[in-house]
Amino acid sequence: MSTRPPRRVLVVGGSTAGSTALRELRRRGFDGRLTLLDPLDGTHRPPLSKAVLADAAHEASVLMDLGSLDVVRVPSAAASLDVDARVVTEVDGGEHGYDALLVATGGRARRLATAGQDGELVLRTVADARLLRERLAAAASVVVVGAGFLGLEVATAARRTAATVTVIDPEPPLVRLLGDHLATVLVGRATDYGITLRRSAVRLHGSPVRGVELDDGSVLEADVVVTCAGDVPETAWLEGSGVAAPQGVPVDASCRSRRDGVWAAGDVAAPVVDGVAVRRPLWANAVTQGRVAAASMLGQEVDAPVLDDYAWTEVAGTSLKVVGRLPCSGTPRVLEESADGGRLLAFGADTVAAVGLRRPVPRLRRALAELKASGA
Numbered sequence: 001m002s003t004r005p006p007r008r009v010l011v012v013g014g015s016t017a018g019s020t021a022l023r024e025l026r027r028r029g030f031d032g033r034l035t036l037l038d039p040l041d042g043t044h045r046p047p048l049s050k051a052v053l054a055d056a057a058h059e060a061s062v063l064m065d066l067g068s069l070d071v072v073r074v075p076s077a078a079a080s081l082d083v084d085a086r087v088v089t090e091v092d093g094g095e096h097g098y099d100a101l102l103v104a105t106g107g108r109a110r111r112l113a114t115a116g117q118d119g120e121l122v123l124r125t126v127a128d129a130r131l132l133r134e135r136l137a138a139a140a141s142v143v144v145v146g147a148g149f150l151g152l153e154v155a156t157a158a159r160r161t162a163a164t165v166t167v168i169d170p171e172p173p174l175v176r177l178l179g180d181h182l183a184t185v186l187v188g189r190a191t192d193y194g195i196t197l198r199r200s201a202v203r204l205h206g207s208p209v210r211g212v213e214l215d216d217g218s219v220l221e222a223d224v225v226v227t228c229a230g231d232v233p234e235t236a237w238l239e240g241s242g243v244a245a246p247q248g249v250p251v252d253a254s255c256r257s258r259r260d261g262v263w264a265a266g267d268v269a270a271p272v273v274d275g276v277a278v279r280r281p282l283w284a285n286a287v288t289q290g291r292v293a294a295a296s297m298l299g300q301e302v303d304a305p306v307l308d309d310y311a312w313t314e315v316a317g318t319s320l321k322v323v324g325r326l327p328c329s330g331t332p333r334v335l336e337e338s339a340d341g342g343r344l345l346a347f348g349a350d351t352v353a354a355v356g357l358r359r360p361v362p363r364l365r366r367a368l369a370e371l372k373a374s375g376a
């Protein structure tokens with residue numbers, strides 16, 4: 001394993017994880033050559049399913065600006081990696097040598113369309129958001145496949161204009177993610193907002209897609225059908241390099257991959273915890289892993305966790321911010337309540353959640369630390 005500090009750092013993928021790492025490398029004093037390979041401008045994705053779906057004016061604010069970081073930007077996609085020669089080759093054939101490589105190529109939307117089936121809508125990029133916003137504006141009925149955070153956020157946006165919005169998932173909505181209590185609260189808000197939730201596996205119907213087939217054999221047609229069924233890591237370009245596994249790029253607590261000179265961060269990375277590689281594709285993880293990878297590449301002390309414990313969403317006008325362990329179990333204690341029904345909840349000393357209550361994340365972290373210290 002090489003221990004010399006790198007002089008050439010190559011970052012492939014310049015959205016949350018990649019751009020965080022670039023900033024952190026300079027902040028930590030790296031004065032060597034920084035190269036960023038990405039065919040697109042970096043995108044801050046969380047607003048795409050919230051403000052951007054509601055209003056085109058918010059599109060500009062999601063694009064990332066690397067400002068005066070002194071980065072060589074190459075607007076092209078990586079096609080392959082040779083870990084022995086330490087070279088990444090672009091789709092156009094250009095080659096980039098490196099001393100340290102950060103894989104930050106994120107993920108792409110998981111699709112359900114079968115071969116030859118056209119017109120499936122997903123939401124991952126600015127272009128997806130633009131198309132979906134246009135389609136929602138003219139839709140009376142909308143089906144959303146998948147009742148995770150993304151599906152319920154899209155359903156919220158759809159309900160502002162569409163008379164009928166149905167979210168379908170084979171599992172109880174949000175329970176696996178949040179636990180019973182918080183799932184029940186958010187599902188209740190969604191139902192009050194006029195969103196219908198149904199339990200079923202689905203297959204997309206028609207080409208172009210114009211509905212879904214449910215597991216009882218019936219077909220539910222809609223003007224717009226959106227798949228929000230998770231994402232898959234963007235690892236095709238790593239094929240044959242030994243860096244990627246089916247679940248993403250396995251990394252240790254320093255974001256180091258299994259191959260010398262290669263780190264990974266963000267949605268493409270699968271930190272190995274207790275011997276199991278698990279991808280947790282959330283914004284806060286992309287940020288912490290970008291920082292961790294930068295420190296580790298420079299041989300400096302890693303002073304942040306490889307997995308963060310902050311998650312948030314906004315469903316049917318109700319914001320949820322959570323720090324700590326998820327899913328949470330049991331009945332929460334109410335720490336704070338606002339006049340309009342917002343609540344700060346504690347689940348033992350494991351999790352603090354602000355439901356419909358605007359509280360800064362550091363304050364939630366302090367509340368959790370106090371609970372742990374008091375042994376609540």
Ligand SMILES: Cc1cc2nc3c(=O)[nH]c(=O)nc-3n(C[C@H](O)[C@H](O)[C@H](O)COP(=O)(O)OP(=O)(O)OC[C@H]3O[C@@H](n4cnc5c(N)ncnc54)[C@H](O)[C@@H]3O)c2cc1C
Nearest residue numbers: 013015016017045046077078105106107266267281282283
């Ligand atoms: C609509 C939406 C809403 C979300 N809302 C939330 C939320 O409310 N809360 C939350 O915690 N998380 C949310 N997330 C998840 C969060 O946005 C992701 O965890 C985060 O974007 C991950 O950042 P990343 O940099 O790892 O990957 P990405 O954002 O996927 O960026 C990967 C980058 O790599 C580039 N790239 C891909 N392939 C190549 C290649 N071969 N060569 C070069 N470059 C390449 C891409 O162009 C892209 O710029 C949301 C995600 C989406 C899609």
